[in-house]
Amino acid sequence: MIYLDHSATTPVDPRVVEAMSPYWTEVFGNPSSIYGQGRRAAAALEEARGRTAAILGCQPAEIVFTSCGTESDNLALRGVALAAAQKGRRHLITTPIEHHAVLHTLADLAEHFDFEVTIVPVDHTGLVDPAAIEAAIRPDTALVSVMYANNEVGTIEPIAEIGAIARRRGVPFHTDAVQAGGILPLDVQALNVDLLALSAHKFYGPKGVGLLYVRKGTRLLPTQTGGSQERGRRAGTENVPYIVGLATALELAQGEREAEAARLLALRERLVAGILAAIPDVELTGHPTRRMPGHASFLVHGADAQSLLIALDLAGIAASSGSACAVGTPTASAVLTGMGYDATVALGALRLTLGRASSEADVETVLARLPGIVAAVRGNR
Amino acid sequence: MAERVVVAMSGGVDSSVAAALLLEQGYEVVGVMLRLWSEPAAPTLGGTVEAATNRCCTVEAVHDARGVAERLGIPFYVISAEEAFKARVVDLFIAGYAAGQTPNPCLACNRHIRFGHLLRYARSLGAAHLATGHYAQVGVDAGGGYQLRRGADRAKDQSYVLSVLGQAELAQALFPVGGYTKPEVRALAAARGLPTASRIDSQDLCFIADGDYRRFLAEHAAEAVRPGPILDRAGRELGRHRGLPFYTVGQRSGLGIAASQPLYVLELDAARNALVVGPAGELGRGRLWAGPMNWVSGQAPAAAFRAEVQIRYRAQPAPARIAPLPDGTCEVTFDAAQRGVTPGQAAAIYDGAVCLGSGVILRTAQT
Numbered sequence: 170m171i172y173l174d175h176s177a178t179t180p181v182d183p184r185v186v187e188a189m190s191p192y193w194t195e196v197f198g199n200p201s202s203i204y205g206q207g208r209r210a211a212a213a214l215e216e217a218r219g220r221t222a223a224i225l226g227c228q229p230a231e232i233v234f235t236s237c238g239t240e241s242d243n244l245a246l247r248g249v250a251l252a253a254a255q256k257g258r259r260h261l262i263t264t265p266i267e268h269h270a271v272l273h274t275l276a277d278l279a280e281h282f283d284f285e286v287t288i289v290p291v292d293h294t295g296l297v298d299p300a301a302i303e304a305a306i307r308p309d310t311a312l313v314s315v316m317y318a319n320n321e322v323g324t325i326e327p328i329a330e331i332g333a334i335a336r337r338r339g340v341p342f343h344t345d346a347v348q349a350g351g352i353l354p355l356d357v358q359a360l361n362v363d364l365l366a367l368s369a370h371k372f373y374g375p376k377g378v379g380l381l382y383v384r385k386g387t388r389l390l391p392t393q394t395g396g397s398q399e400r401g402r403r404a405g406t407e408n409v410p411y412i413v414g415l416a417t418a419l420e421l422a423q424g425e426r427e428a429e430a431a432r433l434l435a436l437r438e439r440l441v442a443g444i445l446a447a448i449p450d451v452e453l454t455g456h457p458t459r460r461m462p463g464h465a466s467f468l469v470h471g472a473d474a475q476s477l478l479i480a481l482d483l484a485g486i487a488a489s490s491g492s493a494c495a496v497g498t499p500t501a502s503a504v505l506t507g508m509g510y511d512a513t514v515a516l517g518a519l520r521l522t523l524g525r526a527s528s529e530a531d532v533e534t535v536l537a538r539l540p541g542i543v544a545a546v547r548g549n550r
Numbered sequence: 551m552a553e554r555v556v557v558a559m560s561g562g563v564d565s566s567v568a569a570a571l572l573l574e575q576g577y578e579v580v581g582v583m584l585r586l587w588s589e590p591a592a593p594t595l596g597g598t599v600e601a602a603t604n605r606c607c608t609v610e611a612v613h614d615a616r617g618v619a620e621r622l623g624i625p626f627y628v629i630s631a632e633e634a635f636k637a638r639v640v641d642l643f644i645a646g647y648a649a650g651q652t653p654n655p656c657l658a659c660n661r662h663i664r665f666g667h668l669l670r671y672a673r674s675l676g677a678a679h680l681a682t683g684h685y686a687q688v689g690v691d692a693g694g695g696y697q698l699r700r701g702a703d704r705a706k707d708q709s710y711v712l713s714v715l716g717q718a719e720l721a722q723a724l725f726p727v728g729g730y731t732k733p734e735v736r737a738l739a740a741a742r743g744l745p746t747a748s749r750i751d752s753q754d755l756c757f758i759a760d761g762d763y764r765r766f767l768a769e770h771a772a773e774a775v776r777p778g779p780i781l782d783r784a785g786r787e788l789g790r791h792r793g794l795p796f797y798t799v800g801q802r803s804g805l806g807i808a809a810s811q812p813l814y815v816l817e818l819d820a821a822r823n824a825l826v827v828g829p830a831g832e833l834g835r836g837r838l839w840a841g842p843m844n845w846v847s848g849q850a851p852a853a854a855f856r857a858e859v860q861i862r863y864r865a866q867p868a869p870a871r872i873a874p875l876p877d878g879t880c881e882v883t884f885d886a887a888q889r890g891v892t893p894g895q896a897a898a899i900y901d902g903a904v905c906l907g908s909g910v911i912l913r914t915a916q917t
């Protein structure tokens with residue numbers, strides 16, 4: 170099987186599995202307990218927090234560990250919005266191409282908590298215009314949320330520029346960096362972000378653990394209350410083995426990032442050029458150059474994504490149409506319609522995302538099999 | 551390399567055994583379930599309207615079918631066919647009732663969805679065959695043409711709902727359980743650790759949330775449900791009806807008319823929006839006209855012939871003379887008048903166990 174869906178998830182790095190192994194049965198204590206077992210667990214937790222903070226260029230106290238990227242986004246958006254509402258600020262700004270974790274959360278805030286959301290359009294490549302974000306800012310704006318890199322089309326947004334604008338205007342800035350983890354630079358100072366969400370399973374860590382960076386001084390109400398874990402910002406006993414796994418995976422992935430990015434970029438260029446040359450009526454979606462190195466996304470005109478993915482699976486190729494979180498619904502991607510594509514055209518979306526396991530041989534196999542598969546699926550219409 | 555076959559799986563005993571048998575015969579088996587249209591459910595608290603699940607593809611059915619596929623070690627996919635199902639089955643169902651007919655949507659589904667949409671899908675996946683858990687058999691005639699034959703279990707036979715198929719479909723169709731009886735299929739399932747319970751029966755209205763087609767029509771095709779006159783054969787108004795879809799031919803009760811002898815529904819006259827009633831003696835129909843005809847062989851018979859005609863899914867076939875007409879329809883003259891001959895249902899023509907074809911009953915006559 171050729172796995173070309175690294176944007177959906179990645180296998181756990183064996184070095185990460187190894188790092189997690191002491192924390193199941195040996196060091197199993199509750200980090201809040203006062204005895205030795207608890208203290209050792211607390212030490213592991215704080216050590217992981219320190220290593221994570223070093224990668225992000227922030228203070229350890231600015232890291233909140235969560236259960237996943239979606240929870241991190243929810244905590245950022247709801248936490249900041251509800252805190253700002255206390256000061257009368259009820260306006261939120263985002264883009265149409267955000268992950269559902271952001272879009273549905275903001276929709277919920279608008280529908281049930283009386284917030285107003287401005288959705289700033291993107292161009293045909295999925296790029297956000299920082300000036301348009303600035304123009305949308307009002308005196309009552311509580312938060313700006315723009316993703317770092319798009320999951321469906323791979324476009325990398327001008328986060329540092331948007332962050333500089335938001336800071337100048339005194340508005341907290343959140344970025345969903347789930348796709349960028351292990352792939353793009355994550356220094357929160359250079360990025361000018363106040364809140365940044367990550368998920369470990371996108372960078373060869375375990376599923377079920379994520380983090381939210383919260384810049385010191387950012388007003389945020391907890392969304393999950395209970396004990397005083399994570400400085401009262403996220404109640405619940407800390408998942409020590411997974412957090413150790415996240416920290417280790419992040420260190421490894423960010424450490425190997427540049428060499429891996431160069432390798433993936435070369436593979437992707439071959440893949441994209443090969444597909445566009447071999448199959449008629451296919452277009453690359455997203456930005457041609459400002460995109461994640463291993464990310465290739467297309468519209469295969471005259472084919473529907475569902476048939477394509479099934480035929481690819483039967484041919485031993487694991488691919489997706491866009492977001493793994495939206496599978497099963499043959500509706501056009503809101504990301505693509507947000508970029509100006511017609512809803513019927515957008516049904517032919519195909520995403521191939523390369524990662525550590527990807528080889529030149531994989532790319533050549535896909536290039537050999539895909540044209541025949543597309544032709545067969547198109548014949549069905 | 552093994553031939554690839556796509557199996558339409560429901561999670562029930564018949565299609566599960568079908569998949570298992572094909573696997574044992576050496577095919578590369580791919581399981582699929584179609585996601586079909588269902589009427590929208592009531593809005594939820596959040597204001598979003600979610601589709602109710604079609605009873606052919608409920609969460610439980612998907613779960614069961616996936617479990618069977620997992621057990622057999624075959625891939626399994628849920629394929630979206632909502633739009634095609636709505637357009638080719640549900641809308642025709644509504645239009646049929648609006649025209650005073652009593653349609654059978656299962657035939658439309660087999661023709662346009664299972665052996666239309668899904669068969670094309672199977673071909674695009676490189677499959678040589680499409681298999682289902684129907685109780686029917688494919689035979690070959692003396693000239694090498696494909697025949698549609700009744701299932702070996704006469705009580706479970708489903709050839710009636712497949713009578714819309716032709717040579718192109720039968721060439722690729724496999725009915726692996728068609729040669730077994732239902733008890734034999736259950737035993738095959740039990741021996742393989744597969745589910746032994748049946749899913750939805752062919753005849754249920756899978757897309758209607760509560761199975762109440764009268765409520766469904768009132769909500770989705772209000773124009774088809776208009777009160778009108780109840781007339782006798784002579785055209786005298788005996789009372790008022792609540793809307794033609796609330797009645798079926800042969801129905802006795804619920805007319806709300808006091809008469810010297812019991813009255814039965816004889817006809818739904820859509821043109822006049824009238825319910826025509828009469829005594830039991832007038833229920834028998836000696837003739838019907840059906841069309842457009844599907845001839846399984848692909849060839850309409852050149853001359854009138856004698857065969858048996860089945861007027862409903864579970865009805866006993868009755869001997870008749872069938873005369874093909876130039877317009878693609880045919881005239882069926884029964885040896886003895888039949889009760890319950892209902893426009894909208896199919897008249898399927900059989901020569902013994904071989905189904906020759908069918909057409910939708912368009913109108914009937916007493917003699």
